[in-house]
Amino acid sequence: MSKFTGVVAVILFFILLSFPFIYNSLTVGVLNSVSATPQPKLEKQGKCIRDTDWMRHNHMNLLKHTRENTVRNGVRVTMDSINNCRSCHSNRKEFCDSCHTYVGIKPECWNCHIYPLHGNDKIKNHG
Amino acid sequence: MAKTKYTKIDGSSKEYWGLFGITGFLALLAPLSALYIFVNGHHVTGMTNQVPWGLPIVMAVYLIGASAGSLVLSAMSSVFGKKEFKPFSRMAALLAILLIIAALMAIILDWGRPDRLMLPFFYFQPRSMFSLNAILYSAYVGLCGIYLWAMFNDKGKLEKLLGISAVFLAVLVHSGTGAIFGFVYVRELYNSPLLSPAFIAAALSSGTAMMIIMIHGTFKLTGRHVDAKLIYSLAKLMGIFIIVVLYFIFVENLTRAYAPKNYEAVSFLLFNGGKYTNLFWVGLLGLGLIIPMSIVLNPKTGKSTLFVLIAAWMQLIGVVIERYIIVIPPQVLPLELFPDKQITSTFLDGQIASYNISFVEICYSIGLIGVVLFGFIVCIKLWPMLPTEAHYQELD
Amino acid sequence: MSVDRRDFLKLGITLAAGTMVGPAGFALSNVSSHANKTNSNDSLINKWGMVIDIDKCAPNCNSCVDACRKENNIPDFSNPELDIHWIRKVKFKQKHVPEPTERSLPAMCFHCEDPPCAHVCPVEATFIRKDGIVLVDKHRCIGCRYCMVACPYKARSFVSKHVNPENANNPDVPVRMHGVVEKCNFCVHRIDVGKDPACVEACHANGGGGMQFGKFNQNDNGILKVVRGGKAQQLRADLGTNPKVYYVGI
Ligand code: SF4
Numbered sequence: 001m002s003k004f005t006g007v008v009a010v011i012l013f014f015i016l017l018s019f020p021f022i023y024n025s026l027t028v029g030v031l032n033s034v035s036a037t038p039q040p041k042l043e044k045q046g047k048c049i050r051d052t053d054w055m056r057h058n059h060m061n062l063l064k065h066t067r068e069n070t071v072r073n074g075v076r077v078t079m080d081s082i083n084n085c086r087s088c089h090s091n092r093k094e095f096c097d098s099c100h101t102y103v104g105i106k107p108e109c110w111n112c113h114i115y116p117l118h119g120n121d122k123i124k125n126h127g
Numbered sequence: 128m129a130k131t132k133y134t135k136i137d138g139s140s141k142e143y144w145g146l147f148g149i150t151g152f153l154a155l156l157a158p159l160s161a162l163y164i165f166v167n168g169h170h171v172t173g174m175t176n177q178v179p180w181g182l183p184i185v186m187a188v189y190l191i192g193a194s195a196g197s198l199v200l201s202a203m204s205s206v207f208g209k210k211e212f213k214p215f216s217r218m219a220a221l222l223a224i225l226l227i228i229a230a231l232m233a234i235i236l237d238w239g240r241p242d243r244l245m246l247p248f249f250y251f252q253p254r255s256m257f258s259l260n261a262i263l264y265s266a267y268v269g270l271c272g273i274y275l276w277a278m279f280n281d282k283g284k285l286e287k288l289l290g291i292s293a294v295f296l297a298v299l300v301h302s303g304t305g306a307i308f309g310f311v312y313v314r315e316l317y318n319s320p321l322l323s324p325a326f327i328a329a330a331l332s333s334g335t336a337m338m339i340i341m342i343h344g345t346f347k348l349t350g351r352h353v354d355a356k357l358i359y360s361l362a363k364l365m366g367i368f369i370i371v372v373l374y375f376i377f378v379e380n381l382t383r384a385y386a387p388k389n390y391e392a393v394s395f396l397l398f399n400g401g402k403y404t405n406l407f408w409v410g411l412l413g414l415g416l417i418i419p420m421s422i423v424l425n426p427k428t429g430k431s432t433l434f435v436l437i438a439a440w441m442q443l444i445g446v447v448i449e450r451y452i453i454v455i456p457p458q459v460l461p462l463e464l465f466p467d468k469q470i471t472s473t474f475l476d477g478q479i480a481s482y483n484i485s486f487v488e489i490c491y492s493i494g495l496i497g498v499v500l501f502g503f504i505v506c507i508k509l510w511p512m513l514p515t516e517a518h519y520q521e522l523d
Numbered sequence: 524m525s526v527d528r529r530d531f532l533k534l535g536i537t538l539a540a541g542t543m544v545g546p547a548g549f550a551l552s553n554v555s556s557h558a559n560k561t562n563s564n565d566s567l568i569n570k571w572g573m574v575i576d577i578d579k580c581a582p583n584c585n586s587c588v589d590a591c592r593k594e595n596n597i598p599d600f601s602n603p604e605l606d607i608h609w610i611r612k613v614k615f616k617q618k619h620v621p622e623p624t625e626r627s628l629p630a631m632c633f634h635c636e637d638p639p640c641a642h643v644c645p646v647e648a649t650f651i652r653k654d655g656i657v658l659v660d661k662h663r664c665i666g667c668r669y670c671m672v673a674c675p676y677k678a679r680s681f682v683s684k685h686v687n688p689e690n691a692n693n694p695d696v697p698v699r700m701h702g703v704v705e706k707c708n709f710c711v712h713r714i715d716v717g718k719d720p721a722c723v724e725a726c727h728a729n730g731g732g733g734m735q736f737g738k739f740n741q742n743d744n745g746i747l748k749v750v751r752g753g754k755a756q757q758l759r760a761d762l763g764t765n766p767k768v769y770y771v772g773i
Contacts, residue, residue: 067662071660071662072650072658074652074656083694112661112698112699114691114697114698117689165702168682168684170600170605174681175605176607176683180672238665238666238667239665239666239667239703240702246646247645250646250663252645254642257643261645307669310643313675313762462677464677465773468615468618469618471614472614473611475603476611
């Protein structure tokens with residue numbers, strides 16, 4: 001009896017432990033996209049505000065740093081603003097989301113910041 | 128003096144598992160309704176931009192109060208020398224922990240973003256009562272736990288020391304809770320230095336009432352013997368605490384009513400506030416305080432278990448009403464942008480706001496109580512919390 | 524065991540003392556630093572502020588409110604109890620006199636110098652920027668709504684429904700997620716690039732032009748001059764919050 005409970009407990013523990021993985025593979029579809037390496041598409045060619053390779057690894061830190069500086073310290077650098085990303089990477093679905101889906105993360109940025117999925121004429125006119 | 132023996136409960140009967148299931152289900156209600164609110168947004172609750180704090184905060188304050196009250200009772204024997212309450216000190220300390228956990232749940236799950244749970248610990252804001260309370264509450268949970276541990280291991284002196292500091296912290300925690308409201312200087316009905324001591328008095332009376340009910344219930348259900356005299360002396364204690372509560376309510380409202388600038392607010396609460404006035408006079412003063420007080424202090428009815436239990440229930444609900452009256456009406460009353468002018472706007476300025484408790488909030492509140500009960504019946508099975516029997520010992 | 528116990532007790536007592544003395548010390552230092560601040564009479568220098576001449580403010584004019592809603596993507600929940608207001612027109616009448624005339628003024632967050640909202644925020648999500656603007660950091664707000672209870676001017680609103688960024692009107696201003704508190708920020712994104720807040724711009728374009736925005740600068744003859752004249756007044760100045768929005772002609 002006690003041995004049995006122990007085994008069940010261990011199994012339950014591992015299920016709980018791997019819950020994030022299970023959850024992601026069910027919701028984000030990590031398993032489906034693992035085979036295809038992401039191919040972020042970019043319409044406008046040119047130079048990014050930082051080195052491309054650096055950006056690939058550190059864009060989230062840059063954004064967070066910029067956010068802290070803009071909101072709390074009032075240092076607004078238009079160049080580094082998330083709104084400025086839109087001017088080249090206008091298609092969120094094919095650029096940002098292609099990798100994010102692949103690694104199974106869902107950044108909260110776009111719950112509020114306006115970055116339409118497929119580019120947006122309104123925004124282009126505005127900027 | 129015979130030493131009190133504590134045992135676990137057997138917990139294999141049908142009734143136990145029945146209770147286990149019911150309270151477990153109730154306990155699940157709290158996180159589920161919180162999830163419902165989080166997913167849909169707060170518009171499903173009765174809380175609005177006019178009344179930002181609703182029933183969840185009322186419950187949180189109430190539970191913190193009951194927790195502080197039962198901790199003081201738990202320490203009665205070791206700190207205040209009331210040896211006759213010794214048998215209950217373990218279960219009272221356990222209840223104190225469970226209640227404060229439920230209270231913390233009430234506060235945190237009511238946030239707009241409960242997923243940002245850890246932020247108050249990262250950013251400390253010494254002027255915010257919430258920030259101070261975050262530290263106080265966590266310290267309180269920890270200290271209660273250590274105190275309980277000391278009681279289990281019969282630590283004598285240490286137990287007493289821990290008891291004293293736990294009582295001290297309980298008072299501090301509850302003053303802090305009162306200060307959340309008392310420090311809000313822009314609302315006439317909140318701002319009062321008396322709010323903190325009044326909170327503590329109500330905490331003690333509701334804590335005692337809850338202990339009477341819990342002791343009677345658990346001893347009866349587990350077939351253990353409890354001396355009725357113990358219940359009666361607890362009831363008397365409750366009566367005395369109720370007098371203190373009444374005194375605070377009296378002084379507070381009288382002081383307020385004296386200043387002409389408060390005429391509107393006070394007359395709203397006491398005379399023409401519709402349901403709030405009814406709640407105040409009938410719910411709080413009549414059913415919640417004066418009747419239970421007369422029951423327990425009357426030598427005849429104070430010596431009848433049935434009457435004492437009725438009084439305890441009335442008082443328990445009376446304190447929920449008291450917290451409701453403290454939290455809600457000050458928000459319902461409009462803010463005075465210009466004290467000498469009458470104002471209107473699209474944002475409902477200058478109008479009495481309405482707060483209607485929604486179904487989710489009721490589920491949420493019931494769930495919180497379920498959490499406490501569920502925790503209690505699980506813990507008394509796991510650890511020896513209950514004394515085998517409780518006799519009334521004459522003090523020598 | 525006994526050594527353990529003693530150490531443990533010491534630790535407990537130090538901790539307990541720390542939790543009590545620390546906050547008390549902080550609170551005291553707050554008060555004393557404030558005492559110094561109020562003694563100097565230039566605490567407003569270089570802070571943004573506003574002066575509103577309400578004689579120029581017609582009761583039926585709503586330009587500032589409309590402009591704000593558009594500029595800041597304020598959602599419409601179509602429910603007066605839940606709707607979000609950064610700026611609103613308040614109509615007022617004198618009490619205690621027969622047949623008073625009704626007048627109106629725009630009310631928003633007054634960017635108090637001693638903002639109760641920021642004082643009660645447990646995570647410092649509401650804070651004062653160096654130029655005096657009181658901001659809510661919505662990345663940090665936990666939605667406890669203490670600030671809404673504490674603000675004397677009802678300047679704050681809670682976002683109680685989901686807002687879809689795709690439907691937003693102005694792409695440069697993010698919408699706010701359900702569960703945070705928001706309020707007027709003097710259009711901080713505009714003044715940082717040298718423009719006036721949307722309401723002020725609209726007031727001059729379509730309204731009576733009673734709103735004046737600027738810094739309380741000594742060498743400026745803008746709002747400081749008006750405030751110096753002594754005719755401008757704050758709302759509920761008795762509370763000591765020292766709002767940075769002044770009204771002329773109440
Ligand atoms: S008006 Fe209200 S929201 Fe604005 S700074 Fe003052 S207290 Fe805060």
